[in-house]
Amino acid sequence: MRRWLLALMMIMVPRLAAAQAVTADLSSHLVAISAGFTGTEVVLFGTVSPKLGDGRSDIVVVVRGPDEPVTLRRKERIAGIWLNTKRVVFPAVPSFYQVVSSRPLSEIAAPEIFGHHHIGVDTLSLTPLTPLPEEERVEFLEALMAQQRKAGLYPEPAARINFLGNGLFRSNLVFPADVPTGTYLVTLYVFRESQLVAEGTIPMLVSPVGVGATVVDFAYHRKLAYGIVAVALAALAGWGASVALRRA
Numbered sequence: 079m080r081r082w083l084l085a086l087m088m089i090m091v092p093r094l095a096a097a098q099a100v101t102a103d104l105s106s107h108l109v110a111i112s113a114g115f116t117g118t119e120v121v122l123f124g125t126v127s128p129k130l131g132d133g134r135s136d137i138v139v140v141v142r143g144p145d146e147p148v149t150l151r152r153k154e155r156i157a158g159i160w161l162n163t164k165r166v167v168f169p170a171v172p173s174f175y176q177v178v179s180s181r182p183l184s185e186i187a188a189p190e191i192f193g194h195h196h197i198g199v200d201t202l203s204l205t206p207l208t209p210l211p212e213e214e215r216v217e218f219l220e221a222l223m224a225q226q227r228k229a230g231l232y233p234e235p236a237a238r239i240n241f242l243g244n245g246l247f248r249s250n251l252v253f254p255a256d257v258p259t260g261t262y263l264v265t266l267y268v269f270r271e272s273q274l275v276a277e278g279t280i281p282m283l284v285s286p287v288g289v290g291a292t293v294v295d296f297a298y299h300r301k302l303a304y305g306i307v308a309v310a311l312a313a314l315a316g317w318g319a320s321v322a323l324r325r326a
Contacts, residue, residue: 099126099127099268099275099276100124100125100126100127100137100266100268100276100278101124101125102122102123102124102125102266102278102280103122103123103124103280104120104121104122104123104251104264104280104282105120105121105122105123106120106282107280107281107282107283108282108283108284108285109253109257109282109283109284109285110285110286110287111257111259111284111286111287112286112287115255116255117252117253117254117255117257118253119250119251119252120250120251120253120282121248121249121250121251122139122239122248122249122250122251122264122266123246123247123248123249124246124247124248124266125244125245125246125247126245126268126276127245128245134270134271135268135269135270135275136179136180136181136186136268136269136270137179137180137239137247137266137267137268137269138177138178138179138180138183138186138197138266138267138269139177139178139179139239139249139264139266139267140175140176140177140197140198140263140264140265140267141174141175141176141177141178141251141262141263141264142172142174142175142262142263142265143172143173143174143175143231143257143258143260143262143284144172144173144258144260144261144262145170145171145172145173146171146173146258147167147168147169147170147171148167148168148171148222148225149165149166149168150165150166150167150168150218150221150222150225151165151166152164152165152166152218166206166207166208166210166218167206167207167208168204168205168206168207168218168222169205169207170204171204171222171226172202173231173258173260174231174232174253174257174258174262175199175202175226175231175232176232176233176251176252177197177198177199177235177236178235178236178238178239178249178251179235179236179237179238179239180237180239180240180241180247181237182235182237183198183235186269186272187269187272187273187274188272191269191272191273191274197267198235199223199232204222206218229256230254231257231258233252238250251264253284257284258284259284259285259286260283260284260285261281261282261283261284262281262282262283262284263279263280263281263282264279264280264281264282265277265278265279265280266278266279266280
C-alpha cells in the first residue's frame with residue numbers, strides 16, 4: 079500500500095508544480111491511527127506564483143475520503159412498535175468530505191462555478207442503488223447528509239487558509255478521532271476573479287498502525303467472526319467475575 083501511495087504521489091504532486099501557478103504539499107502524507115487516537119491536524123502549505131499571490135486570488139481546498147456504501151433505514155410506528163419499513167443503499171458515498179478556503183465560498187465565486195467544478199457537498203452526485211421517486215430520493219439524500227454531518231464527517235465549509243505574504247499560504251486540516259481509513263485526495267483550487275485558474279491534487283493515507291491495525295482489520299473484514307469472538311470474550315469475562323465473587 080505504501081509503495082503504491084508513493085508512486086501515486088510521484089505522479090500527482092508534480093501536477094501542482096508543473097502548472098507554475100501553485101505549489102503545495104502536506105506536513106505528513108500519513109495519518110496513523112493507533113490506540114488512543116483522538117484526532118489530528120495535518121498542515122497544508124505552499125505558494126502561488128507572484129502574479130497570483132498579489133492578494134486578489136483565493137484558494138479552496140477539498141479533502142475527500144474514499145467512497146464507501148451507506149445504508150439508510152426509515153422507521154415507522156406500526157401497532158405501537160417502531161419498525162424498519164424502507165431500506166435504501168447509496169453505493170458510493172465519500173467517507174469524509176471537508177472544504178476549507180481563504181474566504182467564505184460565497185465571496186469567492188458563484189454557486190454555478192463550484193457546481194461546474196464539483197466543489198462542495200451539494201455538488202456530489204449520490205445516487206441510490208435502487209431508483210426512487212424524486213421526493214423519496216431527496217428525503218433520503220437529506221437524511222444521508224444529516225447523518226454524515228452529525229458524525230463530523232462532513233464539516234461545514236470553513237475559511238481557514240491563511241496567506242502569509244509573498245504568495246505563501248498554509249492551513250491546518252482537521253481530522254476527527256473516528257476518521258475513516260483509506261486513501262484521501264486533497265485537491266487545491268486557485269480562483270481569481272471568480273474563475274478557476276489552477277488546481278492540483280495531493281494523495282494522503284489514513285491507516286491504522288500497530289496492534290490496533292490488526293484488530294481494526296479483523297473487525298472490518300471479518301465482521302461475523304469478530305462479533306462471535308467479542309460475545310465469547312464478554313461471556314468468559316462474566317463467568318470469570320462470577321467465579322471470583324463466589325470464592326470471595
